[in-house]
Amino acid sequence: MVAEKPDLWDRRYADEGHIWGNDSSPTADLLRDTIRNQPGKGPQLFMLCDIGCGYGRDALKFAAAGHTVLAIDPSKKGLELASATQRQLNSEGLMKGSVTFMHGTMAHVLDAHVGHFDAIYSHRTIHLLDPKPVDDFAVKAAERIVPGGFLCIGARSPKDFNPEQMKALTVHGKTVRDAVYTDKKREGHVLHFWDKARFREVFARDFNIKQFVTTTELEAVTNPGVMTSLLIMLAQRKTNGSTPKVSAG
Numbered sequence: 415m416v417a418e419k420p421d422l423w424d425r426r427y428a429d430e431g432h433i434w435g436n437d438s439s440p441t442a443d444l445l446r447d448t449i450r451n452q453p454g455k456g457p458q459l460f461m462l463c464d465i466g467c468g469y470g471r472d473a474l475k476f477a478a479a480g481h482t483v484l485a486i487d488p489s490k491k492g493l494e495l496a497s498a499t500q501r502q503l504n505s506e507g508l509m510k511g512s513v514t515f516m517h518g519t520m521a522h523v524l525d526a527h528v529g530h531f532d533a534i535y536s537h538r539t540i541h542l543l544d545p546k547p548v549d550d551f552a553v554k555a556a557e558r559i560v561p562g563g564f565l566c567i568g569a570r571s572p573k574d575f576n577p578e579q580m581k582a583l584t585v586h587g588k589t590v591r592d593a594v595y596t597d598k599k600r601e602g603h604v605l606h607f608w609d610k611a612r613f614r615e616v617f618a619r620d621f622n623i624k625q626f627v628t629t630t631e632l633e634a635v636t637n638p639g640v641m642t643s644l645l646i647m648l649a650q651r652k653t654n655g656s657t658p659k660v661s662a663g
């Protein structure tokens with residue numbers, strides 16, 4: 415399978431800028447509502463990690479609200495845009511917390527980071543990745559999230575399979591799980607769709623799945639009217655699972 419190439423995203427951020435606008439994503443909204451209701455922990459004590467942060471629309475909002483955020487993306491162009499917004503928010507005194515933008519992939523961040531997070535979230539990224547790195551991520555995320563901490567992930571759902579633009583690669587029951595674009599514009603670009611069953615298969619070992627949310631979001635602000643179907647999983651690190659291997663830092 416052809417994996418997503420980071421240079422595609424460099425190109426898109428260079429051409430389209432803030433592709434999905436500046437509002438936070440529905441995945442970040444769900445996590446924000448969840449942690450707002452956690453007793454005894456203000457935002458300044460709530461460490462977050464954003465996987466595939468793009469130009470930082472979510473990480474910067476969490477940081478502005480007082481969280482400490484580690485945000486990672488392999489797109490240098492996305493991170494440049496994120497840093498420009500960060501400088502602007504800092505200069506306007508609008509940053510109550512902090513965000514560190516890190517260049518790298520999902521695998522890098524969880525290998526490089528030495529402490530624990532209260533929550534890890536990722537919006538519109540895991541459907542771009544082959545199954546093996548996501549399986550590895552599920553194991554590492556369980557080691558890096560404190561027991562009772564949250565994992566909130568939004569990805570494209572099988573409703574987005576479009577036979578006019580894509581060819582199915584694998585089918586599970588009647589659901590297309592993996593597909594490749596066949597139209598000229600995105601030829602060879604592979605998508606891995608996420609339904610509830612797939613989330614359970616990958617994450618239920620170490621996480622209690624609390625909620626699924628189905629939603630839509632604009633495919634891009636430059637493409638008004640075209641919507642993307644998303645499924646968001648909110649899960650909580652099991653407290654009776656194996657103890658995280660890394661000491662708190």
Ligand SMILES: C[S@@+](CC[C@H](N)C(=O)[O-])C[C@H]1O[C@@H](n2cnc3c(N)ncnc32)[C@H](O)[C@@H]1O
Nearest residue numbers: 423466467468487488489492519520537538539
């Ligand atoms: C559709 S964009 C979503 C960006 C951001 N989460 C948002 O919603 O604004 C997907 C992002 O995933 C990043 N990405 C691709 N492969 C990745 C990987 N292996 N690990 C982490 N991020 C990755 C891309 O560079 C891109 O910025």
